[in-house]
Amino acid sequence: MRSLPKMVVWLGILTILVTGIVHFIDAPDSMSDVAYKGILFYANGIGALVxxxxxxRNKSMWGWHLGALVAGLAFVGYIASRTIGLPLLPPEPDAWLEPMGVISLVAEAGFLAVYGWVLVQGRQSLTTVSG
Structure with a gap:
């Protein structure tokens, strides 16, 4: 894998860690809503750490791909929980601007933006190498 600028690597690490930390903090409260939601929040936190x-380690793209999965699913889950609801939970249209949720959404969107940039850079370097 081509070496990425350190700022990009650290921005990716920071944004995915913020996503995970927010979910670790909210997990106990989410367990009281319905157990699977709390378990998914803990899984998000663990996935973000990994x-x-x-x-x-910057040896291959697996960390970036896993981070995109973690951030993307959390982003979709947040929107679904506010609009159509989750299994066994009604929609929460009044919860769009909860501070922890907003922090998480910004971090997830930030990670996905950095991930997109990393993918584009990888494709450009492949194009350059292959001619």
Whole structure:
């Protein structure tokens, strides 16, 4: 894998860690809503930590791909929980601007933007190498 600028690597690590930390903080409260939601929040936090480690190692793209999965699913889950609701939970249209949710959405969107940039850079370097 081509070497990425350190700022990009650290921005990816920071944004995915913020996503995971927010979910770790909210997990106990989410368990009281319905158990699977809390378990998914813990899984998000663990996935974010593993992704951050993979990005830090910078040996291949698996950390970036895992981070995109974690951030993307969390982003979609947030929107679904506010609009159509989740299984066994009604929609929460009044919860769009909860501070932790907004922090998480910004971090997830930020990670996905950095991930997109990393993918484009990878494709450009492949194009350059292959001619």
């Amino acid at each position: 992704a951050a480690w993979g990005i830090f």
